[in-house]
Structures are given as structure tokens and as C-alpha cells.
Amino acid sequence: MAATPELTAGAPPAGNGQEKSISPLVEALLRLRKNRIAVAGLIIICTFLIMALFAPLIAPHDPLEQSLYDKLKPPFWDAEGDWRYPLGTDDFGRDLLSRIIYGARISMIVGVVAVAIALFFGTLAGAVAGFYGGRIDNLIMRLMDILLAFPPILLAIVIVAFMGPSLRNAMVAIGVVNIPRYARLVRGSVMEEYSKDYVQGARALGARDARLIFIHILPNCLAPLIVQTTLGFASAILEAAALSFLGLGAQPPTPEWGAMLANGRALILRAWWAVTFPGIMILLAVLGFNLLGDGLRDALDPRLRE
């Protein structure tokens, strides 16, 4: 966030084709390495990614396996704790650590799917609006304004309320809610690039619209898009956890962090660990993406800084 001179120098590539735009990208990534906050974020994310990918190898138990004799065991450091359940068990005797590890998998999937939906439709809408302008632009941006007229979490809740509570519907709802973010961003960048010589040049050479948009223009809007996508992961994970917490997302016994928290809430007087750990996981995962996004913003695109 600091306005160091080297960052202000990282202006977007201007007037050139895509080949030359790569080197500033690499340059930016190198700069990112020096940003301690971003590196911390990256480490957190990588940890969660490893947990998600290798969950069956890492997790000591099946996340759904119940052991009614081992109900509500505290974490291992407690006098009544049990080494077999390092973070304790829930009210069905399910291993909390294993559930948390599998939860990483679900949260990552939710992030990917929800962001993919938002990114795809947002980019498409934004690119079309920015490229063609005029009435199409007006119509698309009006639509985006309408989506933006709802506080995001409320819109997601309402969509899921009507579609019926499930993780799949929650991902769709979160995706839809976040479309305008990308649409606005892409539209702005496309408009800016569109007026530039290289685009007009390609156009004069008879490049088709789709080619112009996807091959010539979009790659140059990549930097802000990467930042927004990273931050989008953070909010998607947070929103999905909130929906599951309200019973509108993942349904029990799915080991989703928000749903675990909702279940743990019933145990709040007896098993603090069942509330504490899933909550910390949500916080850490969201924080990881926010840290990285923040660092990326500094490194890639100073224009986006607040």
C-alpha cells in the first residue's frame, strides 16, 4: 500500500502487443516476492491447497466416521484429550482435524466454482459492454447496477432461499452476486485499451471482434483481473461459510467450515474447540487470499490502490 517510487513506475503496458506485456508481469511477480504480506498470504493459501489436494492422505480419520464412544473429546493438550484426535471430536465423535482438512477441500472448490462463474460471466459482460459501447453497454451495465443494488450477502441468501438450500445453489448464488465486480473492471479496462493504437491497428487489418477482444485486449487487462480474482476468492469463501452457517449452504454432515460452526454453536458451552477451530480456519483462508490480493494489487497495478 505504500507509495514507493518503484511501484508507481509499474504502469500498465501501453501501445504494445502481448509479448511485451509479459515482462512487466514477471517483473511484478519478482516485486511480489519482496512484499512480506503477500508472501505470508501465499504461504497460507499453499498450506490450504495442500490440505485440500491431499486430504485423504493427511487426515487421520474419515471426516464422516462416527465414533460414539469418543464424543466431544477435547484437543490433545487437554488432560482429557486423546492423541488420536489432535483437535478433539464433535458431538458425533467425528475427528475435528480430519473434518477441518476436508473442509479446506470444500472451501477451495467453492472458491473456484463461485469465482469461475462470476469471472466468466463478468468478463464476458464487461468485455462486450466495453467493446461495443452504446446501447449494449447501457443495457449490460444497467443489469449490473441492479445486481449491485442489493447488499451482497442478502442477495445470496435470497437466491438460495428460493432455489433451496444446498452447497451447489450457494456456489451459484455467490457467483451471480459477484458478477458485477468483474464486469465493471473489465469494461473499464477494455474501454481504455480499445482506444489505443494497437487495437485500432489490428482492427484496420480486419481482425474479427472476438479475436480483438480475447486475443488483443483482454490480456492487457489481466493485471487488475488477477487482483480482483484473488480478492474474489476471499469473499466467496467467506460468503459460502456464512450461507452454510445459516443452514442455507452445505448440509450436514458435509465437513464445511460454516456448517461445522453452525453445529458447533450448539456445543458452545461444552466444546469450545468445535466452535473455535472451524472459525479460525475460515478466518485464515479468507485472510490468506486477502493478503495475497493486497500484495498483488501493490505489485501489479498501482492504479487500483485505494
Next chain:
Amino acid sequence: MWKKSFTFATAAVVILFLLGGLCLAASPKTGGTLVFGRGGDSAGLDPAFETDGNSFMICDNVFDQLVLYADESTEIVPGLATDWEVSPDGLAYTFHLRKGVTFHDGTEFNADAVVFSLGRMMKNKNVKFFKKEWDFPEDQPSAEYWLSMEMDDMLGSIEAVDNHTVVFKLNRVEAPFIANMGMDFAAMVSPTAVLKHGKNFRANPVGTGPFKFVEWIKDDRITLEANPDYWGGRPPLDRVMFRSIPDNSVRFLELKTGNIDICQFPNPEDIELAENDPNLNLVRQAGMNIGYLSFNHTKELWQDKRIRQAFAHAINRESIVDNIYYGLGTVAKNTIPPNMWGYNDDIEPYAYDPDKAKALLKEARFHEKLKAAGQEKITLWSMPVARPYNPNGMKVGEAMQANLKDVGVDAELVTFEWGTYLKKQRTQPEEMDLFQLGWTGDNGDPDNFLAVLLDGMADPNVRTQWKNEEYHDIILKAKQALEKEERIRLYRKAQELIHEEVPLVNIAHSLVVWPMKQRVMNFKLHPTASIRMHNVWLK
């Protein structure tokens, strides 16, 4: 005046009260405010139009009906009617009203008030007033309970004969009618207040009950205060406050920290904590409901009763109740719950016995029949949502699936969105073999379970569509029998028949357990789930 109104019901109430007092070796103390913590706010407070428990629990304390349910059962006892007669043909009910009772707003309770209270829900308004011709309010919402209890079909007219006598004429002999008169929707309301407030009567209820309505802050609290002139004696409590605390854990925490006196619907996990807390007591009551597994009786496959009996033996209901109801349920051997009159306790439940189930299936050539029907496995439909009678339809389904697997039957678990589930189930589709569902009782009459759930010959709305002539005959006779003993005999027989024929496998009745503070005395959970504060006091 006091002496006149001191009749049977009062006496009964007082005697019960004294017995309760003796047992606890303390006499009721007057005074204090009781705070009741509940899961949600009331929808409205006009008993005619409400459909939810959170509304009725207020109505129960503000209003009375002509007849009431006894303290801890669904027996009918006198309420605002001191006694009643039924004509020999069973078609006319004459109610003699309690004298000297006034509504909270001072309006006299009399025969015209009865005609008004019930007549306003009546479709054809075939009524006769005695003294004062009250106008009926127009543009009312639909009276859901009146309609669902088929009151318009049942009831011919309501006539006030004199100031304290009302005659109800029925179109058909229907013994459960008297039980309907004890239901919330049949409460007596002040005509003056209804006409004065119009639609807002739902927020300004005026009845004859033990408590008067004081204040309603939406989603927060409803406050009631003692009615000093109550015909059944002034309640010991000065005030009752019903607070809405939606989250189960927070509500329980409020109880632990002492801000509320009774906590409705705690999390099952917290009940054990409450048990170990010296400051808390628990009240228990079996819910008036049944969760069941039934067969698609329209399919050839399920016509052999040995096959149905085999399924009753195959399912481990104890394990389901222990592990999925979390102990908040009791295994059901009959379709009606044990706290209802007419319950046949002599029935020997089907034991969990996989070997016997296998033998029966073999004997009935189940697998051959399955193959003949072109099926390899059967479908087991399970609810996607929690219901009062089943905390987790899918989990119960999974348990049943495993049980069936043990006896060599492959069952596929099927579910839909709740609305779709109900709609599809109604049509008894070919692709449905077994389905789970349940029922929550309305009026405490066995007819409300045994006819509604199983008499498929009488009504296409019956979910099981089981068509058995003998059963239909018993139920019809029981509806028309005038003597209660005769009805009990018939319902016991009906339960034997259900046991023998297994049109459905009874799974469980839910058990309601609420923690409350030690200082709360004489609070009882009623089988109909009504919350009555009349006799409750604080130590």
C-alpha cells in the same frame, strides 16, 4: 356468582392443584414474572386464523374454549361450558354455558358470543343469535384449521337457545366433534373487541382466559398479565413474558445465565448439561406425533402382508431413536402416541429380528416378486427436511437402507425438495416403493391419527392410500359411536388390525424435553403442545 361458577372444572383444577402442591410440599405463591424463552415470534393472536405453535401458546393463555383438554391428557373436560348433552341420534350437541364470565374488555360471555366466535368462521353463516345480533366481520383471512377439520361439512347450524345455552346441529354423526371444540381455533373471542379492532384483533386479543394481553413487541416479546377475575381462579403469576430468541444455544445460555425461566426446544446436546445443572429442572412430554415408514399400496409388490411384516422386523428402531433422535424420541409400537386415550398398550411391538425378516421374505417369495415387477432394487423415499416427528429424514433413511441391506434387500434412497416430495408422494407413483412421512395431531382424538393416516377408502387425501374394508368399517363405526367406551374398544381393535396388517411401520414419537429453572413450579408440557401458565408459580 363465585359459587355458581365454582363447578366441576374448577373443582378438578383445584384438586389437581392441591395434589400437586402436596407432592411438592409447598403451596403456590402468588406473584412474580415468568419469562418464557421460545424459538420464534407469534404470527398473530386470533386463534381462528393462526396455524403455528408460537401463536397458539399465547392464545392458550388468553382464551378458553367451550371444552378444555385435561391437565396432562387429551381427555375432554368442561371449559366455558359447564356441561353438555348429545341427542340420541348423535346429531345435536347442547352446551350449557358457565355463568358470570366476562371477557377481559368487560363484554359478557354468553350464548351470542359463542355463536359469534364460531359463526365468523362458518361458510354459510347458518346461525341464530338470542339477544344481540352481532355483525360478522367481512373480508377475513381463511380459517385454516376450521377448514382442515372439515367443520363446514360437519356442522349444520349454531343456535343460541337462551342466554346460556347453545345448540350445535351436525350434518352427520361425528364423535370427534367434541374434541374439535377444545382446539385452539374454537376459542371464544370478545365480539366487541373483534368488531372494534377488525384485522388488528390479531394484535389485540381479548378472551376470557387466565391472562390478559398487555403488549407485543414484534420479534422480541409478548407480555401477559394475570386476569384477577378468571373463572378458574386468579393465576399465581403476576405476569408472563414470552421472549423470542431464535438461536437454540443462545436461548439455552439465557436460561443458564438466569434471564429466562423456561427454555423451549434446547439443542439435544444441551439437555445433558441441563441434567447436571443443580439450578435447572427438566420437563418431559411425548409429542403427539408419529414418524412412519409406509408402502406404496397401489403396487402389487406390497400386497402381501408377510412382506410388510418382514420390513417391520428388519428395521432397527431402537438404534434409530438412540442415534438419530438423540434420545429425544420413543420407539412407536402403535400409530397413535401413548398419551392419547384409546392407546392399545397390549400390542407387542415387532422385535428387531433380521433372521425372521429374511424368513418371511423368503416365505412370501419377495425376491421373485421383485424380479417379476422388473425391479432389482426398491426405492426408499425420505424427507429432505427435519420435521417435528423426525429430526433428519435422510439419516433415518440411511439407517433403514443399512437395515434392509442386512436382510438382502437393496434399497435406493430417493429425495426431492420438500414441496416436490409431498406432491409426488400424493400421486403414489410407480417408482416409489417405500416412503417416510409422519403426522402431528390436532385435537387429541384417535380419529385424527387413525382415519387421517390410514383410512384410504374414505378420502383420496390420505397419504398412505391403504384400502382395507374391515379397517374402514371400524373407523366409521368409531366416528359414529356415542359412548366413549365403545370408541375406545373400536380404536383398540383398529390398532390390532394395523399391527397385524402393517400398512405402515411405526417408527417413533418424538419426545419433548425442556429445561427450566428450579424456581418454576407446576409447569407441565401438554400432549397437544399447548403451553398453559394458569397454574404455574414461582418459588
Next chain:
Amino acid sequence: MKKFVLHRVLSLIPTLLGISLLVFLMIQLIPGDPAEMMLGERASESALAELRERLGLDQPIYVQYGRFMGRLLQGDLGRALRTNEKITTEIFERFPATVELSLAAILIATALGMFAGIISATRQYSIFDYVSMVVSLIGVSMPIFWLGLVLMIIFSVNLGLVPLSGRLSYNIELEVVTNLYVLDSIITHNWAAFKDAVWHLILPAFTLSTIPMATISRITRSSMLEVLRQDYIRTARAKGLSLWVVHYKHALKNAMIPIITVVGLQFGILLGGAILTETIFAWPGIGLWILNGVYARDFNAVQGGTMFIATVFVTINLVVDILYAWVNPRIKVN
């Protein structure tokens, strides 16, 4: 300026129309049969038909939308299925509670957020700056439904400092004027109720304030930094004005514009986004009401409540926009 205001207000109309269409169409998302879902086991064919008619579901969709819009234009959001009460009445009974909570939260967020932001900006790269930056990142990453529970356990259950839930203790009487309890208790000089109401408000308001607090602290820091870099500030420093005067009198004044904008926008989000906080603390506001509608499958209530919140939200954004243009005349139409 007049032209700008007019333009913005007029542009609200198509947005509101779009919102109404979106809200209306939501009922089409319901899989299966809404009537069947609402009536449950009890439903008979006749009761189902009656409910479908009452909901207008037996009509073609454009007729349904026509009716919906017709009522909407008269300020009628229909009736809640659960209570049969007018939705507008239900909303106005609950909205003050949400306003009170959101106001308290935005107050806390602005005070603490600006404080942290100013210190960070004036002591750039200090320990405080780093710590506050990390804290504000944690703030925006916070699952507040979890934070609420944790705070509740610590401060209500274990320490017994503040009440668990609700707006007022049951033994406190308060004459309701505006339905903002804190304000009402001041108006009626009811100090016992004042203390009680504030006590109930603290925990939920603080929980709700975390995300706006983080956002406000970041925007304060960056806009302060930007202003401090401007020439006239340097000139002021060169003229020998004290650091304090420069920072607080000149710099902060000029940095206020973006800060106020963010505060306004965040307030709008809070009004509709307090659902989670209201649920945890049993705060009888509009968010809790909508969520109860969701659970009870009262689709009319959910539609009506959403329509109302979206309208409030776009109106607040409009006001913020106009205010922004007013204090910052460089903004022109488009």
C-alpha cells in the same frame, strides 16, 4: 449541480424497475410447487387450490407481474403469508431496530477506523502502521458470525459483563417514541433504560462494526497520505505551521471527502447486511425477519423485505453520490 442531481434521481427509476422485476422473478426459482411446500403434510387438494389462488400462482406470469407492480406503485408490498399482516407494517415495526444497530456500528467503525487510519498515515512505516494494516486486513477477513459467538462467550457467558441477546431487559419499561431505544430513553429521560439499551447494543454493534472499521481505516490512511503529499501541505509545513495543525486541520479536512463517501456506502451495506449479527444476537430487526421468512418459506415476506432493503440501499448510494458531487464540484454529469 441541479442537472446532476436530476440526472441521478431519474436514473434511479430504471434501476428500481429492474430490482422489482428481479425480486418478482425470484419466485420462479422455487423448484416444485410453492403451495405444496407451504402447507406440508396437512394439505388437501382444495386447500392447495385455495392457496394457489391466494398467491395468484394460478395466473399467467405477466399477469402476476402486473399485479405485483400495480401494488408496488401504491407502496403496497403485499401481505406476509405467515402472519397475513401487511409487509410494510411488519417492516416498519422492525426497521428501527436495524437502523439503531447499524448506526451504532457505523459510529464505532468510523471513530476507531479513522483514529487508526490517521495515526497510520502520520506515522507511515511505523510499527503502529504495520500492525494496524494487518489488523484491518484481519478485520475484512473476519467471519463475523464466528466473532459474534466468540465475543458472546467471552463477555456474556464467562465474564458476565453484557447481556446475551435482545434489545432491553424484561424488567425495564420504556416509552417508545422513535423505536430507537437509546434515543427514546434520552428523549424520555429514562436513564435506567438508557443504560440497559446501550448495554444490549454494545456487543452486536461492535461485531457488526469490524468490516466497515477495517475499510474505513484503510481509506482514511490512503486519502490522508495522498493529501499529505500535496504541495499546499508542504507549503504549510514550510511556512512553519505546527505538525498537529497541518495534519488535523488541513490534511484531514481535505481527506474527509472519500472517507465520508465510504462511511455512507458502508452504512447502506450494514442496513441490509446485518442479517448474521441480528440472528446471533436475537436482534429483532429486518434482517432477522427476512431470515425467518426464509426458514418459514414465507416467500411474500422475503420478496417484500428484499425489495425494501434494495430500495433503501440504492437511495443511500444516491444520497452519497450527490453529497460527493456537492462537496467536490469537479464531478460533472458522466
